Amino acid sequence: MLGARRLxxxxxxxxxxxxxxxxxxxxxxxxxxxxxxxASGECVTVQGWIRSVRSxxxxxxxxxxxxxxxxSLQVVADSSFDxxxxxxxxxxxxxxxxxxxxxxxxxxxxxxxxxxxxxDCEAKAFPIKYKERHPLEYLRQYPHLRCRTNALGSILxxxxxxxxxxxxxFKDNGFVHxxxxxxxxxxxxxxxxxxxxxxxxxxxxxxENFFDVPAFLTVSGQLHLEVxxxxxxxxxxxxPTFRAENSQSRRHLAEFYMVEAExxxxxxxxxxxxVMEELFKATTEMVLSHCPEDVELCHQFIASGQKGxxxxxxxxxxxxxxxxxxxxxxxxASQNFAFTPKWGVDLQTEHEKYLVRHCGNIPVFVINYxxxxxxxxxxxxxxxxxxxxxxxxxxxxGVGELFGGSLREERYHVLEQRLARSGLTKAYQxxxxxxxxxxxxxxxxxxxxxxxLQCILGVDNIKDVIxxxxxxxxCLL
Amino acid sequence: MLGARRLxxxxxxxxxxxxxxxxxxxxxxxxxxxxxxxASGECVTVQGWIRSVRSxxxxxxxxxxxxxxxxSLQVVADSSFDxxxxxxxxxxxxxxxxxxxxxxxxxxxxxxxxxxxxxDCEAKAFPIKYKERHPLEYLRQYPHLRCRTNALGSILxxxxxxxxxxxxxFKDNGFVHxxxxxxxxxxxxxxxxxxxxxxxxxxxxxxENFFDVPAFLTVSGQLHLEVxxxxxxxxxxxxPTFRAENSQSRRHLAEFYMVEAExxxxxxxxxxxxVMEELFKATTEMVLSHCPEDVELCHQFIASGQKGxxxxxxxxxxxxxxxxxxxxxxxxASQNFAFTPKWGVDLQTEHEKYLVRHCGNIPVFVINYxxxxxxxxxxxxxxxxxxxxxxxxxxxxGVGELFGGSLREERYHVLEQRLARSGLTKAYQxxxxxxxxxxxxxxxxxxxxxxxLQCILGVDNIKDVIxxxxxxxxCLL
Numbered sequence: 001m002l003g004a005r006r007l008x009x010x011x012x013x014x015x016x017x018x019x020x021x022x023x024x025x026x027x028x029x030x031x032x033x034x035x036x037x038x039a040s041g042e043c044v045t046v047q048g049w050i051r052s053v054r055s056x057x058x059x060x061x062x063x064x065x066x067x068x069x070x071x072s073l074q075v076v077a078d079s080s081f082d083x084x085x086x087x088x089x090x091x092x093x094x095x096x097x098x099x100x101x102x103x104x105x106x107x108x109x110x111x112x113x114x115x116x117x118x119x120d121c122e123a124k125a126f127p128i129k130y131k132e133r134h135p136l137e138y139l140r141q142y143p144h145l146r147c148r149t150n151a152l153g154s155i156l157x158x159x160x161x162x163x164x165x166x167x168x169x170f171k172d173n174g175f176v177h178x179x180x181x182x183x184x185x186x187x188x189x190x191x192x193x194x195x196x197x198x199x200x201x202x203x204x205x206x207x208e209n210f211f212d213v214p215a216f217l218t219v220s221g222q223l224h225l226e227v228x229x230x231x232x233x234x235x236x237x238x239x240p241t242f243r244a245e246n247s248q249s250r251r252h253l254a255e256f257y258m259v260e261a262e263x264x265x266x267x268x269x270x271x272x273x274x275v276m277e278e279l280f281k282a283t284t285e286m287v288l289s290h291c292p293e294d295v296e297l298c299h300q301f302i303a304s305g306q307k308g309x310x311x312x313x314x315x316x317x318x319x320x321x322x323x324x325x326x327x328x329x330x331x332x333a334s335q336n337f338a339f340t341p342k343w344g345v346d347l348q349t350e351h352e353k354y355l356v357r358h359c360g361n362i363p364v365f366v367i368n369y370x371x372x373x374x375x376x377x378x379x380x381x382x383x384x385x386x387x388x389x390x391x392x393x394x395x396x397x398g399v400g401e402l403f404g405g406s407l408r409e410e411r412y413h414v415l416e417q418r419l420a421r422s423g424l425t426k427a428y429q430x431x432x433x434x435x436x437x438x439x440x441x442x443x444x445x446x447x448x449x450x451x452x453l454q455c456i457l458g459v460d461n462i463k464d465v466i467x468x469x470x471x472x473x474x475c476l477l
Numbered sequence: 478m479l480g481a482r483r484l485x486x487x488x489x490x491x492x493x494x495x496x497x498x499x500x501x502x503x504x505x506x507x508x509x510x511x512x513x514x515x516a517s518g519e520c521v522t523v524q525g526w527i528r529s530v531r532s533x534x535x536x537x538x539x540x541x542x543x544x545x546x547x548x549s550l551q552v553v554a555d556s557s558f559d560x561x562x563x564x565x566x567x568x569x570x571x572x573x574x575x576x577x578x579x580x581x582x583x584x585x586x587x588x589x590x591x592x593x594x595x596x597d598c599e600a601k602a603f604p605i606k607y608k609e610r611h612p613l614e615y616l617r618q619y620p621h622l623r624c625r626t627n628a629l630g631s632i633l634x635x636x637x638x639x640x641x642x643x644x645x646x647f648k649d650n651g652f653v654h655x656x657x658x659x660x661x662x663x664x665x666x667x668x669x670x671x672x673x674x675x676x677x678x679x680x681x682x683x684x685e686n687f688f689d690v691p692a693f694l695t696v697s698g699q700l701h702l703e704v705x706x707x708x709x710x711x712x713x714x715x716x717p718t719f720r721a722e723n724s725q726s727r728r729h730l731a732e733f734y735m736v737e738a739e740x741x742x743x744x745x746x747x748x749x750x751x752v753m754e755e756l757f758k759a760t761t762e763m764v765l766s767h768c769p770e771d772v773e774l775c776h777q778f779i780a781s782g783q784k785g786x787x788x789x790x791x792x793x794x795x796x797x798x799x800x801x802x803x804x805x806x807x808x809x810a811s812q813n814f815a816f817t818p819k820w821g822v823d824l825q826t827e828h829e830k831y832l833v834r835h836c837g838n839i840p841v842f843v844i845n846y847x848x849x850x851x852x853x854x855x856x857x858x859x860x861x862x863x864x865x866x867x868x869x870x871x872x873x874x875g876v877g878e879l880f881g882g883s884l885r886e887e888r889y890h891v892l893e894q895r896l897a898r899s900g901l902t903k904a905y906q907x908x909x910x911x912x913x914x915x916x917x918x919x920x921x922x923x924x925x926x927x928x929x930l931q932c933i934l935g936v937d938n939i940k941d942v943i944x945x946x947x948x949x950x951x952c953l954l
Contacts, residue, residue, distance in 0.1 A: 027742075029651055029710070047742040048710070049915050066741075067709030068651060091915040093742070118742075119887070119916030126914050144907045145914065147708035156709070160654040167644055174506055174545060177637040181945040182659060182694075182717045183732050185952045196677040199721035200693060203670065210721060210731070211952035216677060217659075224945060224954065231624035232544030232633070233506070233525070239716070240659045244676035244687060254687070255660050264543075265504075265524040265570070265595075410596070430621045430954060437603050437622065438526050438568040439596030468658040468701060475662045475688035477701065477907060 025095055031068035039098040039108045046073055046110060047093045047118075049148065052130070055082050062086065062115075064094060070154050070293045074101065077112035088130040089121030089148070133301070136464045143468055143476050151302065154294035155465055158287055159453060161294075165286035166238060166259055166449075169279055175261065176232040180221030182240065185213045186427070193244045194219065195254075217242035220446060223377075223431060225262035226408060229442055230434050236261040238449070246472050250461040251399065251451065255470040259452075262444035269392050269407065272443050273365050276394055276403050277318045279447070280363070284314060284456050295457065303458025309397060310456055312361060319364040323388065326351075326366050329358055344370050347393075352400040363396045376418045377431075379407035379443075392445070399455045405445025410435055502572055508545035516575040516585045523550055523587060524570045524595075526625065529607070532559050539563065539592075541571060547631050547770045551578065554589035565607040566598030566625070610778070613941045620945055620953050628779065631771035632942055635764055636930060638771075642763035643715060643736055643926075646756055652738065653709040657698030659717060662690045663904070670721045671696065672731075694719035697923060700854075700908060702739035703885060706919055707911055713738040715926070723949050727938040728876065728928065732947040736929075739921035746869050746884065749920050750842050753871055753880050754795045756924070757840070761791060761933055772934065780935020786874060787933055789838060796841040800824075800865065803832055803843050810835075821847050824870075829877040840873045853895045854908075856884035856920075869922070876932045882922025887912055 025043035033046060048066030055061075060082050063072035075094050086092070093116045101109040127142050128134065128149060139146035146152045170177065183197060195217040199210050209215070221237040228235040241258045259279075266272060288295055299307040321329070330341035330351050339348045347355075347366070355364060368381060368388040378389035394403035409415045412435040419425045419432070453465040463469035468477055502520035510523060525543030532538075537559050540549035552571050563569070570593045578586040604619050605611065605626060616623035623629045647654065660674060672694040676687050686692070698714040705712040718735045736756075743749060765772055776784040798806070807818035807828055816825045824832075824843070832841060845858060845865040855866035871880035886892045889912040896902045896909070930942040940946035945954055 031651070047917070067653065068711075089915045091917045118918070119912070119914075121914045144704045144910060147705055153708060156655070156705075157653060159656070163654050163656075164644060164648055167641060171641055174508070176544065176634060177640050178633070178944055179636070179640075179717070179734060181732060181947060181954075183719075183947050183952055184954065186954060193680065194677040195674050195687075196681075197672050197674055197694065200671040200673040200691075203721065204673075210672075210949060211947065212950045213952060214677075215947075215952045217674065227621045227954070228624055228633075228944065231630060234545075240656070242660075244680065255658060257656060433621060435596070437596075437598045438566045440524070440568045441595070467655055467705065470658060470660050470688065470692075472687060473689045475660055475690060475692045477658075477661065477663060477704070 028098075029068040030064065030066045030071070030073045033073050033098060033110070034069065034071055034106065034108055036098055036108055039100050041097040041099055043096070043113075044098055044110070045093060045095045046075075047091070048073075049091050050086060050088055053086055053088065055079065060086075062092070062094070062112075064092060064110075067153060067157075070150060070157075070297055071106070074103070074106055074109040075112050075115070076109050077115060081112060081115045083117065085117040085120045086115070087121055087123055089123070089126050089128065091118040091121075092116060093118055136302075136459075136461065140463055140469075147467070150297060152464070154291075154297045155453070155457065155459065156467060157291055157294045158298070158457060159465065159467075161287050161290045162283055162449075162453065162456075163238070165283040165290075166279070168286065169282050170236045170261065173234070175234040175236045176228070178221075178225060178228045178232075178235050178237050180218065180224040180237045180239065180260075182218050183211075183215050184218050184224075185211070185215055186223055195242050195244045219243060220258065221260050222262065222444060222446065225260055225444060226431070226434060226442065229262040229264045229444070230438070230440070233264045234261070248472060250463075251454075253450065253462055253466065253469055253471050256462075256466070257449035258446045259449055260444065260446040262442065264440045264442040266407065266443045267441045269365075269367050269390055269405075269443070272405050272407070272445055273318070273320065273367075273392060273394075276365075276392075276405065276445055276447070277363075280394075280402075280452070281314055283452075284310070287456065298457040298459065303460070306458030309361065309458070313363055313397065316362045318394070319359050319362055320367060321355075321359075321364060322367055323347075323369045324386070326355055330354060333358075344372065346373055349400055352395045356395050356397050356400075361397045363394055363402070365392050365394050367392045369393075374406070376422050376424065377406075377408050377415070379409045380414060390443070396455050398458065399451045401448075402451050402455060403445050403447045405443065407441065407443040410439045410441050412436060412439065505575075506545040507541065507543045507548070507550045510550050510575060510587070511546065511548055511583065511585055513575055513585055516577050518574040518576055520573070521575055521587070522570060522572045523552075524568070525550075526568050527563060527565055527598075530563055530565065532556065537563075539569070539571075539589075541569060541587075544630060544634075547627060547634070547774055548583070551580070551583055551586040552589050552592070553586050554592060558589060558592050560594065562594040562597045563592070564598055564600055566600070566603050566605065568595040568598075569593060570595055613779075613936075613938065617940055617946075624944070627774060629941070631768075631774045632930070632934065632936065633944060634768055634771045635775070635934060636942065636944075638764050638767045639760055639926075639930065639933075640715070642760040642767075643756070645763065646759050647713045647738065650711070652711040652713045653705070655698075655702060655705045655709075655712050655714050657695065657701040657714045657716065657737075659695050660688075660692050661695050661701075662688070662692055663700055672719050672721045696720060697735065698737050699739065699921060699923065702737055702921060703908070703911060703919065706739040706741045706921070707915070707917070710741045711738070725949060727940075728931075730927065730939055730943065730946055730948050733939075733943070734926035735923045736926055737921065737923040739919060741917045741919045743884065743920045744918045746842075746844050746867055746882075746920070749882050749884070749922055750795070750797065750844075750869060750871075753842075753869075753882065753922055753924070754840075757871075757879075757929070758791055760929075761787070764933065775934040775936065780937070783935030786838060786935070790840055790874065793839045795871070796836050796839055797844060798832075798836075798841060799844050800846045801863070803828075806835055807831060821849065823850055826877055829872045833872050833874050833877075838874045840871055840879070842869050842871050844869045846870075851883070853899050853901065854883075854885050854892070856886045857891060867920070873932050875935065876928045878925075879928050879932060880922050880924045882920065884918065884920040887916045887918050889913060889916065
């Protein structure tokens with residue numbers, strides 16, 4: 001359980017002396033062992049799971065993985081260590097000396113002095129088979145075991161790195177992190193696809209709401225972030241959001257993660273788009289530099305060609321077109337769409353895909369949507385009969401809509417009228433208050449975190465980039 | 478919207494030249510402005526909300542705050558700038574020159590060249606009054622505005638810093654971050670106080686579960702983390718958890734945040750306790766070094782004397798006593814308890830408080846609880862008739878239980894028997910699987926994040942350390 005720094009300290013103490021058997025040797029993670037330069041017999045203990053066994057006449061080779069990296073540590077042992085229990089999937093503790101490897105495949109290997117099987121693994125019953133590359137659909141049946149494969153291991157390490165990178169990006173840029181609530185009495189999008197929450201039937205008091213009002217699972221932290229941007233200027237949240245959508249699509253989940261930001265004193269979509277593009281690129285660069293092997297695995301075995309597509313996205317400036325231009329482009333397309341593109345109607349997935357291709361597979365911002373298509377809080381552009389709002393969606397290759405954002409209506413009387421038109425004045429009195437006391441122009445956006453992972457890794461199905469996917473008819477574990 | 482690094486760049490460009498009026502000046506956050514060393518007339522624009530107005534015969538003083546720090550920036554302007562709209566709470570944009578302040582209270586002040594009121598604030602209607610220190614209970618009525626006060630501003634900035642510090646601690650120590658699900662078909666603690674989730678009544682299909690099975694809001698990510706520790710060795714999660722508890726206590730919420738960690742190859746409570754103590758101390762040190770003024774505000778105005786109490790906790794090694802010793806201590810206490818302490822019965826809040834005082838107000842780990850008091854997954858100590866499990870709680874001054882953890886039962890047959898005894902074998906087949914395929918000794922813990930904040934800041938009521946508190950009869954916004 002040693003941190004990397006302390007480990008190096010421990011190794012330093014131990015590196016130049018020979019290793020008398022009974023002395024306790026330093027525990028080391030596989031990732032750190034693989035990074036040791038000029039290994040010269042440091043005595044260490046490695047703990048993990050066997051990923052491969054190769055038994056030769058006089059030598060036994062094991063690969064031990066502890067999830068700290070995609071790569072395993074090669075253990076070389078005298079064949080006398082061989083045992084029936086040393087099988088794929090079993091857990092072991094190996095004590096020995098870190099030495100330079102003679103093979104070109106790795107720098108370092110562990111010369112075993114003691115091998116202990118901690119927990120065995122019966123090959124027949126284990127759904128993950130030795131040396132087989134299981135399809136992702138197959139693995140979805142085993143949410144409690146699939147993380148032990150290379151593919152899911154890499155995807156979830158990337159997820160962890162991307163999470164850290166997103167927190168860093170916002171912290172470095174002066175954003176305050178806010179835990180927006182999961183339970184809410186608001187319905188941000190005005191959408192109907194809400195989950196409602198009550199104490200479980202065993203303890204529920206009939207005809208009574210636990211919170212006195214109906215409570216729902218959040219569909220967005222935006223309105224709560226707007227509260228906070230009125231105090232901290234720049235805020236973000238990164239948490240679960242929910243849709244009771246009856247969808248089996250490869251881009252939708254009932255529970256998914258959103259990164260949302262809100263910024264006061266923002267007067268143009270340009271400023272918002274700059275932050276979105278920067279967030280995408282900075283996060284991706286950090287992921288690529290922190291776990292290149294994991295990304296590489298996805299690009300090689302899951303989505304061939306994705307490496308080039310991602311580089312193309314990163315090196316180009318994202319494009320900007322208006323909704324009106326987008327409709328024109330679609331109308332002039334030679335392609336036949338199932339849904340005829342028409343000004344005033346929402347873009348369909350097929351339209352989004354066409355637009356991204358049309359833009360040379362560079363992410364493209366679509367801005368200024370018809371007011372009727374968007375919720376009450378988006379800022380009116382006051383462009384006469386067109387009547388658009390300052391909304392922006394970012395469309396990316398392979399995924400479609402990745403970000404959605406807008407300037408928010410900060411003018412008290414304009415907002416008041418829009419709420420009145422929707423019959424929401426009473427419910428959103430507090431939201432009007434934000435415009436009553438020191439109102440400022442502001443805006444924000446949300447990014448679907450799973451879609452982001454799909455986009456950079458090229459993973460086709462959203463169920464494979466989240467540890468425990470929840471969707472209609474499925475809530476395993 | 479500039480990050481600190483780019484800001485300094487922008488300032489460097491601008492610092493030595495005089496400032497011709499029409500040129501756009503660099504936007505700067507208040508926190509960064511206050512940190513400028515040897516200000517010498519750099520032209521900047523500051524945006525924020527007025528915290529105080531002082532009008533003298535020839536000079537006007539404003540304090541402008543943008544939430545980037547507790548401290549506001551003093552703006553000095555010619556009295557000709559004075560206007561009725563320059564009131565407490567209104568939002569302004571001030572352009573001018575950063576100069577050394579003549580006052581001892583601050584290093585830097587802004588000599589205004591242009592002041593623009595962006596949104597006014599009617600003092601009469603604004604629930605936060607100028608120069609008044611509002612009680613926290615009063616502010617709870619205004620969850621959408623209370624973040625604009627010094628007290629809540631500081632608490633929420635500390636919360637943001639502590640969140641970042643916790644992520645750093647785990648990342649630096651090789652833990653993989655996991656988003657454990659909010660929706661689950663498990664009931665981890667076997668407790669009854671669950672929230673159940675269904676599509677809202679408008680769209681719900683009667684007699685049908687959206688997920689085919691009843692779904693609940695998570696009470697802990699532990700079981701899901703155990704899945705992941707079987708692949709990544711060290712994992713953590715930091716997310717919302719829920720209890721449908723009918724409680725109005727100052728230590729309970731229906732929605733609260735937990736930091737949970739799970740570690741494979743851990744064989745003793747000692748190893749777990751070391752990580753808990755380190756996490757507490759490392760996080761707190763980071764918070765103290767990153768936002769000392771915010772912590773100071775709490776220690777001065779909310780919880781007098783807390784500074785010394787916190788230092789006392791940080792400089793001492795946490796203590797360890799067994800549950801059995803704890804009961805002995807309580808039995809010998811001169812104090813009369815409402816609940817008589819007795820071996821085999823849970824510790825009450827009054828007992829926890831006494832134990833912490835008895836231990837000199839140093840946090841104390843209580844270990845090895847009677848098996849019957851704890852859930853099925855805790856590892857049996859096999860200590861004969863005592864029949865305890867390897868569980869640990871950390872009690873801290875002022876708050877009581879802050880962490881709870883245990884070694885987990887990793888032995889297939891022992892676990893199988895315990896599940897059978899509880900009638901849970903079928904539901905937890907997947908959990909047994911984890912012991913079937915490469916099982917390892919492991920353990921973990923959870924820390925209540927709001928209680929952690931209460932503990933370091935000395936905030937008495939848990940409702941004041943979370944942006945939007947949810948509890949029985951209350952789900953505002």
